[in-house]
Amino acid sequence: xxxxxxxLIFLDENLSYKLLFIILLSGIFITKxxxxxxxxxxxxxxxxxxxxxxxxxxxxxCGSICINKYIFTYLFATxxxxxxxxxxxxxxxxxxxxx
Numbered sequence: 001x002x003x004x005x006x007x008l009i010f011l012d013e014n015l016s017y018k019l020l021f022i023i024l025l026s027g028i029f030i031t032k033x034x035x036x037x038x039x040x041x042x043x044x045x046x047x048x049x050x051x052x053x054x055x056x057x058x059x060x061x062c063g064s065i066c067i068n069k070y071i072f073t074y075l076f077a078t079x080x081x082x083x084x085x086x087x088x089x090x091x092x093x094x095x096x097x098x099x
Contacts, residue, residue: 016066016073022052023077024085042078049074 023045030044037044053070060066 011076014069014072015076016056016069019049019052019056019070019073020077023049023074024081027078027081027085028089045078046074049077 026048027041027045030048031041034041034044049070053074056070057066
């Protein structure tokens, strides 16, 4: 139990939950609604994340600590999206199409 608690503490200290939520939602939105823009989806999410990170950086006034959080949050969110969310969306869509 101590390992899980340490992981949760690490994530709590190193994740920006606002940015994580925005990255996950933008990943879903971008893959669904921006098919006409000829660019890989991961780059579209990176650009959007960069713009939101700049906005949060200036509104939070936390300096270089935020930069580390934002980079870690981006890496965590994109991996989380690729490993879990994308597969979950595919399964839900396949269930809906079967009915």
